[in-house]
Amino acid sequence: MADTSAQTGRNVLRDGGTRPTRFRTFWNSFSENRGAVIGLWVFLAFLFVAVFAPLIAPYDPSAQFRDYALQPPVWQDGGAWAFPLGTDALGRDMLSRLIHGARFSFFVGIVVVVVAASGGIIIGLIAGFAPKWLDTLIMRLMDIILAFPSLLLALVLVAVLGPSLLNAMIAIALVLQPHYVRLTRASVLSERGKDYVTASRVAGAGQLRQMFITVLPNCLAPIIVQAALSFSTAILDAAALGFLGMGAQPPTPEWGTMLADAREFVLRAWWVVTFPGIAILVTVLAINLMGDGLRDALDPKLKRS
Amino acid sequence: MSLLKIRNLSVTFATSTGPFRAVDKVDVDVDKGQILAIVGESGSGKSVSMLATMGLLPWTATVTADEMSFDGQDLRTLSGKARRRLIGNDLAMIFQEPMSSLNPCFSVGFQIREALRKHTSMDRKQRHARCVELFEMVGIPSPEQRLKAYPHQLSGGMNQRVMIAMAIACKPRLLIADEPTTALDVTIQAQILDLLTGLQKETGMGLILITHDMGVVAETAERVAVQYAGQKVEDQTVTDLFATPHHPYTAALLAALPERATEKHLPTIPGVVPGQHDRPVGCLFSPRCQFADDRCRAIEPPVQPDALGRALCHYPLNAPAEAQAQ
Amino acid sequence: MLKFFLSRLGTFIPTFFGVTLISFAFIRVLPGDPIIVMAGERGMSQERYEALRAQYGFDQPIWKQFWDYFTGILQGDLGNSFVTNRPVWDEFFSLFPATLELSICAIIIATCLGLPAGVIAAVYRGKFLDRFFMSTALIGYSMPIFWWALLLIIVFSGNLGWTPVSGRIGLLYFFEDTTGFMLIDSLLSGQSGAFRSAVSHLILPSIVLATIPLAVIARQTRSAMLEVLSEDYIRTARAKGLSPERVNGVHALRNAMIPVITVIGLSVGTLLAGAILTETIFSWPGIGKWMVDSIFRRDYPVVQGGLLMIAVIVMIVNLLVDLTYGLINPKIRSR
Numbered sequence: 001m002a003d004t005s006a007q008t009g010r011n012v013l014r015d016g017g018t019r020p021t022r023f024r025t026f027w028n029s030f031s032e033n034r035g036a037v038i039g040l041w042v043f044l045a046f047l048f049v050a051v052f053a054p055l056i057a058p059y060d061p062s063a064q065f066r067d068y069a070l071q072p073p074v075w076q077d078g079g080a081w082a083f084p085l086g087t088d089a090l091g092r093d094m095l096s097r098l099i100h101g102a103r104f105s106f107f108v109g110i111v112v113v114v115v116a117a118s119g120g121i122i123i124g125l126i127a128g129f130a131p132k133w134l135d136t137l138i139m140r141l142m143d144i145i146l147a148f149p150s151l152l153l154a155l156v157l158v159a160v161l162g163p164s165l166l167n168a169m170i171a172i173a174l175v176l177q178p179h180y181v182r183l184t185r186a187s188v189l190s191e192r193g194k195d196y197v198t199a200s201r202v203a204g205a206g207q208l209r210q211m212f213i214t215v216l217p218n219c220l221a222p223i224i225v226q227a228a229l230s231f232s233t234a235i236l237d238a239a240a241l242g243f244l245g246m247g248a249q250p251p252t253p254e255w256g257t258m259l260a261d262a263r264e265f266v267l268r269a270w271w272v273v274t275f276p277g278i279a280i281l282v283t284v285l286a287i288n289l290m291g292d293g294l295r296d297a298l299d300p301k302l303k304r305s
Numbered sequence: 306m307s308l309l310k311i312r313n314l315s316v317t318f319a320t321s322t323g324p325f326r327a328v329d330k331v332d333v334d335v336d337k338g339q340i341l342a343i344v345g346e347s348g349s350g351k352s353v354s355m356l357a358t359m360g361l362l363p364w365t366a367t368v369t370a371d372e373m374s375f376d377g378q379d380l381r382t383l384s385g386k387a388r389r390r391l392i393g394n395d396l397a398m399i400f401q402e403p404m405s406s407l408n409p410c411f412s413v414g415f416q417i418r419e420a421l422r423k424h425t426s427m428d429r430k431q432r433h434a435r436c437v438e439l440f441e442m443v444g445i446p447s448p449e450q451r452l453k454a455y456p457h458q459l460s461g462g463m464n465q466r467v468m469i470a471m472a473i474a475c476k477p478r479l480l481i482a483d484e485p486t487t488a489l490d491v492t493i494q495a496q497i498l499d500l501l502t503g504l505q506k507e508t509g510m511g512l513i514l515i516t517h518d519m520g521v522v523a524e525t526a527e528r529v530a531v532q533y534a535g536q537k538v539e540d541q542t543v544t545d546l547f548a549t550p551h552h553p554y555t556a557a558l559l560a561a562l563p564e565r566a567t568e569k570h571l572p573t574i575p576g577v578v579p580g581q582h583d584r585p586v587g588c589l590f591s592p593r594c595q596f597a598d599d600r601c602r603a604i605e606p607p608v609q610p611d612a613l614g615r616a617l618c619h620y621p622l623n624a625p626a627e628a629q630a631q
Numbered sequence: 632m633l634k635f636f637l638s639r640l641g642t643f644i645p646t647f648f649g650v651t652l653i654s655f656a657f658i659r660v661l662p663g664d665p666i667i668v669m670a671g672e673r674g675m676s677q678e679r680y681e682a683l684r685a686q687y688g689f690d691q692p693i694w695k696q697f698w699d700y701f702t703g704i705l706q707g708d709l710g711n712s713f714v715t716n717r718p719v720w721d722e723f724f725s726l727f728p729a730t731l732e733l734s735i736c737a738i739i740i741a742t743c744l745g746l747p748a749g750v751i752a753a754v755y756r757g758k759f760l761d762r763f764f765m766s767t768a769l770i771g772y773s774m775p776i777f778w779w780a781l782l783l784i785i786v787f788s789g790n791l792g793w794t795p796v797s798g799r800i801g802l803l804y805f806f807e808d809t810t811g812f813m814l815i816d817s818l819l820s821g822q823s824g825a826f827r828s829a830v831s832h833l834i835l836p837s838i839v840l841a842t843i844p845l846a847v848i849a850r851q852t853r854s855a856m857l858e859v860l861s862e863d864y865i866r867t868a869r870a871k872g873l874s875p876e877r878v879n880g881v882h883a884l885r886n887a888m889i890p891v892i893t894v895i896g897l898s899v900g901t902l903l904a905g906a907i908l909t910e911t912i913f914s915w916p917g918i919g920k921w922m923v924d925s926i927f928r929r930d931y932p933v934v935q936g937g938l939l940m941i942a943v944i945v946m947i948v949n950l951l952v953d954l955t956y957g958l959i960n961p962k963i964r965s966r
Binding site: 035140141143144145146147148149150151152153155156157159160232236239240243244245246256259263266267270273274276277280281284285288289292 | 642645646649650653657766769770772773774775777778779781782784785788789900901903904905907908911922923926927929934938941942945946949
Binding site for chain 2: 863873
């Protein structure tokens with residue numbers, strides 16, 4: 001029985017016309033995974049904070065209250081409700097900086113995923129449809145990029161381009177892009193052999209139509225999953241670059257950069273170190289939970305395994 | 306006394322969309338040295354009932370039965386350890402897909418010796434000798450070399466012979482063959498069936514042959530049980546079943562055999578086996594049955610007496626006049 | 632097997648060539664004149680500039696520069712550091728053992744914990760242990776390791792005072808490098824307490840470095856096991872009456888190991904990337920810290936050479952992983 005239901009599911013996917021059913025089956029399967037739903041809610045909260053940061057944050061992220069430098073959080077001796085999560089060495093409110101930091105992380109994630117995915121998908125489609133020599137050339141090039149540890153390559157790229165958040169995003173997008181190329185090419189190759197593609201070719205569909213309209217929609221499931229996972233990778237890598245001083249530059253309330261500033265206070269003021277890290281961890285964890293749920297819901301092969 | 310006796314076996318799977326009953330109140334009887342064929346379309350629960358007997362169903366399955374005994378041993382109350390002493394030893398099974406049913410990481414010889422090591426007290430040398438002997442029995446040429454081969458180096462037919470050798474390694478008293486020929490070429494199919502029936506005669510074991518192929522049934526079996534949508538709908542000896550089918554489903558299956566075709570077009574049974582969500586009330590075959598009336602569509606059919614092939618039907622076919630009068 | 636080996640080697644060589652090209656291009660093609668950068672804010676005379684350009688070969692045509700660079704690499708010449716003027720090749724190999732020691736410890740921790748956790752999670756699928764291991768693994772997988780390192784320092788070095796904050800060994804101990812591995816050298820030196828000190832310096836960095844590979848290995852082992860457990864041959868093994876331990880531990884694990892070995896091998900790249908952060912935080916004198924320092928000092932020959940060497944090491948490890956894959960997978964071995 002499982003066979004027949006999986007088959008009808010796939011037929012529905014192919015038709016394309018029956019969108020609501022398709023979304024419903026996806027949603028049913030996604031909402032079954034409790035972790036994924038929690039991840040989604042946290043992610044939405046993170047999105048909300050990022051969008052409305054200036055309205056939510058009690059202070060300007062770079063406003064310095066020199067008299068209150070390194071004030072501990074409210075529940076510890078010496079803390080006050082004025083600064084619920086305490087202040088950093090320059091007397092800036094931790095909470096406000098964290099809230100504004102969400103903007104940068106979200107921005108990094110979106111830009112990196114959009115750039116890496118669109119570039120990777122197009123190159124992957126070309127590789128999948130190209131003659132053998134071009135395919136080999138593209139894939140060899142991707143192998144070369146993948147031979148470098150991604151963080152190292154991004155670090156050197158940023159060093160050459162000059163340290164800034166924008167350059168960090170470009171570098172991260174560049175090193176994440178080969179994954180999309182490989183993924184897209186692999187699914188294109190497996191889809192191309194199927195009858196519906198042959199049928200569309202016989203019906204006279206041009207190369208471009210075949211690439212983007214016939215084949216691409218059927219390769220999207222793994223790409224969407226990859227997008228979710230590289231969203232979190234992008235946030236982590238951007239924070240790591242910021243931490244090494246090669247990402248967003250100091251006054252910016254980016255979480256990794258905040259951690260770099262806080263390093264010298266590791267043993268004196270735990271809160272300046274702990275909170276930015278928790279913010280990164282919770283965000284990345286939520287996105288990964290969501291990504292796992294997406295994978296289980298979208299990938300019929302891994303379904304219920 | 307029957308070797309395997311099952312009464313009122315039901316198997317229910319817990320699925321994401323609710324429980325699904327794959328086997329519904331099925332009885333099975335096999336005597337020593339008997340060949341029983343279980344016939345039905347895919348999805349009729351033939352394999353599931355046998356996997357339940359072997360205790361090989363996944364944890365999502367719930368098995369209930371009034372009786373389930375092998376050679377007097379109650380299979381329902383057997384501990385895991387005691388069951389593992391029984392299966393692979395006295396009770397063995399071979400599967401449909403020989404290529405994927407053997408572990409690709411180990412040589413076929415290792416996989417057979419493993420069964421011998423588990424169930425017999427043979428030493429290394431004896432185990433090897435037994436393997437060679439088994440390969441000769443199942444007709445694998447140059448056994449010494451083939452024992453070292455990996456499954457992907459052998460053809461489907463060869464792998465199925467290996468599976469059979471593995472299953473009969475410990476001289477089982479009952480062998481369950483789950484569609485042993487479906488995945489093989491037509492020419493190999495006949496060889497494998499001959500091999501199975503030959504081994505059955507030689508060793509005197511019981512044999513349950515699960516198949517969807519009526520031709521295979523006619524050639525090999527002594528008794529036939531026909532299953533439909535998880536229920537047993539008919540149970541007769543082969544000759545009686547082919548001569549006088551009592552259930553409309555059996556009759557339709559037989560009519561669909563090319564050898565029996567009387568017209569230019571082969572008759573087919575319209576529709577498919579009902580699934581989890583479209584189970585009809587009343588007789589499960591009623592939507593596809595040409596004889597069905599309102600009673601069939603409303604009331605579950607009774608089991609007819611032995612004389613009528615225990616047909617699960619309100620109006621059994623080919624019924625003698627006095628039987629129908631009752 | 633030979634054919635498999637040759638085909639892998641056939642992709643290795645062009646990739647190696649491409650990697651050298653990229654590491655070369657980074658410095659030469661992208662904006663910024665390295666000589667000017669080297670001079671820094673002091674500036675320099677025109678003659679000095681020309682002399683330096685000639686010394687580093689920047690006055691040659693670009694293809695000639697690449698050819699000299701490429702032939703140099705094949706002879707083990709990666710140029711000299713701008714800062715120390717020592718050959719990059721020598722600097723790399725004097726620092727590499729430190730990174731290797733750290734990476735080996737990390738991969739041992741990751742494999743010894745990740746593999747059993749993954750197997751147990753798959754076997755007890757859906758039960759408490761599965762959920763516990765997998766949530767822990769997902770947290771590890773999502774961990775910003777530079778922050779994780781700081782947390783561990785706060786707890787173990789700050790609050791508890793158990794472990795030192797930085798370096799490879801206490802300042803009291805001094806001995807010659809014999810193997811380059813501090814654990815072995817400290818034992819060979821025979822100084823009391825030296826080994827203890829080496830271990831206590833190593834423990835936090837290796838835990839930090841092991842975190843992500845550990846999570847990846849546990850998750851991959853679980854999904855590989857689950858996939859294998861639904862295979863037909865597992866049913867066959869159970870039908871033989873084998874014990875669950877034998878079915879899971881021999882029949883399933885052997886097949887699940889094939890993808891897992893690949894994952895362990897591929898995490899070498901992750902380790903070297905992680906070493907950049909870990910070594911920086913713990914002041915571990917390995918190639919990760921050396922690279923970061925060189926980037927800040929704009930020591931281009933070192934950045935270029937280090938980038939190339941790390942990529943080559945990753946490629947060699949991947950090649951070895953492919954060969955191991957061929958050895959443990961009978962389908963390839965017998966080809």
